[in-house]
Amino acid sequence: MTEREGFRVAREGDVATITLDVPDKFNRVSILARDQLRTTFEELDADDGIRFVVLTGAGGAFTAGGDIAGFLDASPWAVSKLAENVAAPERCSKPVIAALEGYVFGVGFELALACDFRLATSDVQLAFPEATIGMIPGSGGTQRLARLIGLGRAKDVILRGRRMNADEALALGLVTEVAADLGAAVTSLCDELRRVSPLALAMAKRVLNVAYDGPLPLGLEVEGLAYGLLRQTHDFREGVEAFVEKRPPVFRGE
Numbered sequence: 001m002t003e004r005e006g007f008r009v010a011r012e013g014d015v016a017t018i019t020l021d022v023p024d025k026f027n028r029v030s031i032l033a034r035d036q037l038r039t040t041f042e043e044l045d046a047d048d049g050i051r052f053v054v055l056t057g058a059g060g061a062f063t064a065g066g067d068i069a070g071f072l073d074a075s076p077w078a079v080s081k082l083a084e085n086v087a088a089p090e091r092c093s094k095p096v097i098a099a100l101e102g103y104v105f106g107v108g109f110e111l112a113l114a115c116d117f118r119l120a121t122s123d124v125q126l127a128f129p130e131a132t133i134g135m136i137p138g139s140g141g142t143q144r145l146a147r148l149i150g151l152g153r154a155k156d157v158i159l160r161g162r163r164m165n166a167d168e169a170l171a172l173g174l175v176t177e178v179a180a181d182l183g184a185a186v187t188s189l190c191d192e193l194r195r196v197s198p199l200a201l202a203m204a205k206r207v208l209n210v211a212y213d214g215p216l217p218l219g220l221e222v223e224g225l226a227y228g229l230l231r232q233t234h235d236f237r238e239g240v241e242a243f244v245e246k247r248p249p250v251f252r253g254e
Contacts, residue, residue: 014051026064034085041088056099065106086139093202113144127163197235198253
């Protein structure tokens with residue numbers, strides 16, 4: 001187990017779990033922690049033994065947000081670049097699962113939005129309260145939320161600093177699943193994804209992220225190029241042969 005600034009990293013098999021853990025402060029995320037989270041995601045992305053990354057919080061909460069007082073000591077330039085660190089889960093080629101419970105506020109919400117899957121307990125509360133202290137979400141929150149739920153709904157959430165419960169978040173597509181047992185839900189999702197080629201997962205994630213905001217012709221071109229690359233892989237041939245032979249495929253990630 002590796003200890004970092006306000007979080008820890010543990011590995012079990014092909015799953016790495018990053019746990020935000022700052023007791024008595026609802027797992028607040030410092031500016032240093034954001035830098036270290038970026039480095040951690042990059043290290044796990046480069047580790048061939050890891051297939052999935054889970055991001056969660058300790059003590060019944062994901063995180064209530066950032067270290068607000070720390071912003072007064074940071075330069076405007078440094079603060080303006082924070083979105084690069086928080087986007088680390090999105091850049092990771094491996095599936096990243098946010099396991100959410102309790103408070104998911106501020107930068108915690110932004111980190112969750114940068115993940116591929118968001119599993120949540122029924123007590124989860126998601127919010128961007130920044131406007132109440134004279135700030136806005138500044139690590140990708142305004143942009144990712146608007147793209148996920150639409151401009152009007154995003155304004156309603158951000159301008160009012162309004163909290164969303166599990167039912168609303170599920171209805172809006174902000175969470176993938178509401179689960180009574182969060183750990184079991186994460187395990188089940190990883191088991192399901194293990195049956196898929198890791199190359200296909202990485203390529204699909206990249207195509208979706210890169211082309212989402214572009215025009216349709218660009219997206220179709222990127223998709224076609226990715227399809228052509230996968231056509232040449234062992235995993236694609238194995239998948240086709242396994243389908244024809246009516247057996248489970250054995251993917252090698254190559």
